[in-house]
Amino acid sequence: MITTDTNETRVEPSGEAREVLEVDDELFRDFEDLVKSRSDYLVLNIIQDLLPGDIAHILNRLGMEDASYVFGMLPNEVASTVLLDLDEPTREHLLTNLPQERITEIVGEMDSDDAADVVGELSDEKAEGVLETMNAEDSSQVEELLRYDENTAGGLMAKEMAVVNKNDTVKAAIRVVRRFAKVQKHIYNVYVVDENGVFIGAVNLTDLLLYAPNKRMHKIMNPDYKSVTPDVDQEEVARIFSKYDIVSLPVTDTAGKLLGRITVDDVVDVMEEEHDEDMARMVGSDTVTGGQRSPVQMAFLRLPWVMITLMLQLIAGVVVHLFDKTLSQIILLASFMPIISAISGNTGLQSAAMIVRGIATGQVDTKRWWVPLRRQMIVTLIIGSACGLVLGAIAGLWHGTFLFGLVVGTSMFISINFSGLIGTATPMISSSLGFDPAITAGPFETAFQDIIGITVFLSLATAMLQWL
Numbered sequence: 229m230i231t232t233d234t235n236e237t238r239v240e241p242s243g244e245a246r247e248v249l250e251v252d253d254e255l256f257r258d259f260e261d262l263v264k265s266r267s268d269y270l271v272l273n274i275i276q277d278l279l280p281g282d283i284a285h286i287l288n289r290l291g292m293e294d295a296s297y298v299f300g301m302l303p304n305e306v307a308s309t310v311l312l313d314l315d316e317p318t319r320e321h322l323l324t325n326l327p328q329e330r331i332t333e334i335v336g337e338m339d340s341d342d343a344a345d346v347v348g349e350l351s352d353e354k355a356e357g358v359l360e361t362m363n364a365e366d367s368s369q370v371e372e373l374l375r376y377d378e379n380t381a382g383g384l385m386a387k388e389m390a391v392v393n394k395n396d397t398v399k400a401a402i403r404v405v406r407r408f409a410k411v412q413k414h415i416y417n418v419y420v421v422d423e424n425g426v427f428i429g430a431v432n433l434t435d436l437l438l439y440a441p442n443k444r445m446h447k448i449m450n451p452d453y454k455s456v457t458p459d460v461d462q463e464e465v466a467r468i469f470s471k472y473d474i475v476s477l478p479v480t481d482t483a484g485k486l487l488g489r490i491t492v493d494d495v496v497d498v499m500e501e502e503h504d505e506d507m508a509r510m511v512g513s514d515t516v517t518g519g520q521r522s523p524v525q526m527a528f529l530r531l532p533w534v535m536i537t538l539m540l541q542l543i544a545g546v547v548v549h550l551f552d553k554t555l556s557q558i559i560l561l562a563s564f565m566p567i568i569s570a571i572s573g574n575t576g577l578q579s580a581a582m583i584v585r586g587i588a589t590g591q592v593d594t595k596r597w598w599v600p601l602r603r604q605m606i607v608t609l610i611i612g613s614a615c616g617l618v619l620g621a622i623a624g625l626w627h628g629t630f631l632f633g634l635v636v637g638t639s640m641f642i643s644i645n646f647s648g649l650i651g652t653a654t655p656m657i658s659s660s661l662g663f664d665p666a667i668t669a670g671p672f673e674t675a676f677q678d679i680i681g682i683t684v685f686l687s688l689a690t691a692m693l694q695w696l
Contacts, residue, residue, distance in 0.1 A: 382458030
């Protein structure tokens, strides 16, 4: 449905399921032409059939002024969802240029945790104005959430939750859920508290429907339901969700009083964020995306890691120089050095990535280091054997002697297994010593593997030189 008034034209959310349209390049170019020509009606006809995520995708690709124009057409309900899906530069531009009154309306459509995230991105002056014009209760909740670090359970939690007293009946609890469902989309559990508001258990919606209406909540609740305090790191929160296979997690103060809840959709975002950070650190880069820093800033952030790796690789160069005589007699050895380095390095990075991720999710326990080490070594033994046989056969046929193939194949086997050992052990040692395993895994594993791989290869070749 489309509505038009004298002040602005916006697309109204429809109660019907909207069609999911794939925003391909051709559709985007056509849409961009309509936006640049300010064809209001045609633009509205397109975006009313798109889901918020699709609209956000389009806005991220448009120029800033065109994105502002399209965003201005969205109703507050849709705009509140789109705003959260935007890339940071686009969202920052919109929040900087939107009138304070419009931001207040949009924030009023959000859950308290999302509202706090948006208000936290505003300038101090605009944030204060938004909080002053918000509903008093909503404003109080947002101000409370803003006091917590954004990377903690307190920064993730929302204040909206279905809460009942332990002496309430199932019938009363269902009434609470029905009222709550009118304003909240995601309801997974009903939280049970005592007379002092202390969290004592939870009941999922399925169980709530199965019990007799007159059953008391403390009789049917799960008293062992996990909870966290606001200061718990977001990575630990994600680990709890994964370990206990839950979809919501209550947040309490140190006395056990219920403060809020974290839902699984927030944790999915955390897992993605933590994964991106780990991968960025593994390659010696900054954890903040390039779009948030200038090229010069990014260069200086990455340069120290590149220089450290360069220094370590110089050692590999020294090793090669020590075997000049061997290389001068059998020049074909040089053809296989980059192959051995590349394959073993890739294998080591794969092992490192799996261990770093396992540590982050709690699947790898560094106190039982031998378990992941044994698993990874079995994997690299299989990979090393396969690659060693293939490369050894090729080298033997190329040089025309079995012994040359044996040297190359054995070097490949040893290098892959040593690389897997380094890639597995380095993150666990770093974690045990209190360092971030993602920082140490990538550059150091690659450099040390090159040194060992080249040394093993050329040492074997030198030892067998008289028969090659």
